[in-house]
Amino acid sequence: MPHQEPHHGQPLRMRKRGEGGDEIGVMFHDLRITAPQHLPQAAPATPAETATRRLPVCHAMLAWPRTEEDPMSRIATRTIGEADVTILTDGSTDFGAALFPATRPEHITALLERQGIDKIATNFNAVLIRNGGRTVLCDAGPRNLFGPTCGFLPEAMAEAGVAPEDVDVLFATHLHPDHIAGMISAEGAAVFPRAELVVRRDEHGFWSDESQTAPLPDPIPGWAQLARAVLAAYGDRLRLIGPEDAIAPGLTALPLDGHTPGHGGWRLSSGRAQLIHGGDIIHAPALQAIDPEIGIAFDMDMDRARVTRKRLLDELATDGALFTGGHYLRPAFHVAVRDGSGYRLERP
Numbered sequence: 001m002p003h004q005e006p007h008h009g010q011p012l013r014m015r016k017r018g019e020g021g022d023e024i025g026v027m028f029h030d031l032r033i034t035a036p037q038h039l040p041q042a043a044p045a046t047p048a049e050t051a052t053r054r055l056p057v058c059h060a061m062l063a064w065p066r067t068e069e070d071p072m073s074r075i076a077t078r079t080i081g082e083a084d085v086t087i088l089t090d091g092s093t094d095f096g097a098a099l100f101p102a103t104r105p106e107h108i109t110a111l112l113e114r115q116g117i118d119k120i121a122t123n124f125n126a127v128l129i130r131n132g133g134r135t136v137l138c139d140a141g142p143r144n145l146f147g148p149t150c151g152f153l154p155e156a157m158a159e160a161g162v163a164p165e166d167v168d169v170l171f172a173t174h175l176h177p178d179h180i181a182g183m184i185s186a187e188g189a190a191v192f193p194r195a196e197l198v199v200r201r202d203e204h205g206f207w208s209d210e211s212q213t214a215p216l217p218d219p220i221p222g223w224a225q226l227a228r229a230v231l232a233a234y235g236d237r238l239r240l241i242g243p244e245d246a247i248a249p250g251l252t253a254l255p256l257d258g259h260t261p262g263h264g265g266w267r268l269s270s271g272r273a274q275l276i277h278g279g280d281i282i283h284a285p286a287l288q289a290i291d292p293e294i295g296i297a298f299d300m301d302m303d304r305a306r307v308t309r310k311r312l313l314d315e316l317a318t319d320g321a322l323f324t325g326g327h328y329l330r331p332a333f334h335v336a337v338r339d340g341s342g343y344r345l346e347r348p
């Protein structure tokens, strides 16, 4: 029996604040950002507070060790040709089944049971690419907007031996808060003082046009305000590109339609080695890899996002290509292996 219920491909089928009490409402309520000065302020942490703040993440991560060698590490590094690539984990959270509105809850429960897990876990990952004397950071996590289990990008970068001023190029796969809030401080200042911010022209066009974002349901108007605050913080250090343009030497944008108007990943090529970044085609690996039909409410066009997810996973499995993305568990590199009508993510 097909598990997908009929849906109408309407963008942004999100509940408004106050509607219902399910996970979507709660999550979007949490992400209802109005302006940088209203973002949660990071109070100076005492050592005891720091220890407390770390506990939930470490505890959560122990269930999915970040590396076999060191379960508390926030990074995984691999050489791709001449490039050093490091996946950085900013933090983690769990999704409720209501975030997958076109999928029957029993189907979700069955998939989780089959894998012996009881939570829909996700991570927030950024990627550091050191290649040809340039340091590129792809995405920057949600800072502290998702609560105490996130906001650890600075720690992950320190573990990788990179300071904010070392970053030459900052690329945003799209302008959702979980990818760009970490690019500015709570006061709205650029966190990466020298970096050029690279954004796709169509993504920039949508989020910076209030006439497009203001009429849409919450949380989009608030998210757009955050996007505009990030764009303003980088001011004349902003570079707009086309869907398949160069981001940096060896790094080319890869269009992945559906999640946002200008959502995309990238392809890193160095010699014969390649790495693909699949952006946000998957948010919940335990569900959307094994069943790529499953869409998440964050997809602004769920039908197009579903087509993109299925096409990219098919290509990755066919080519045996190494890939990563915004929301895989652990900081890890994967290959997609066909498994029934879906895929299994393996670490080569």
Ligand SMILES: [Zn+2]
Binding pocket: 176, 178, 179, 280, 326, 327
């Ligand atoms: Zn995301």
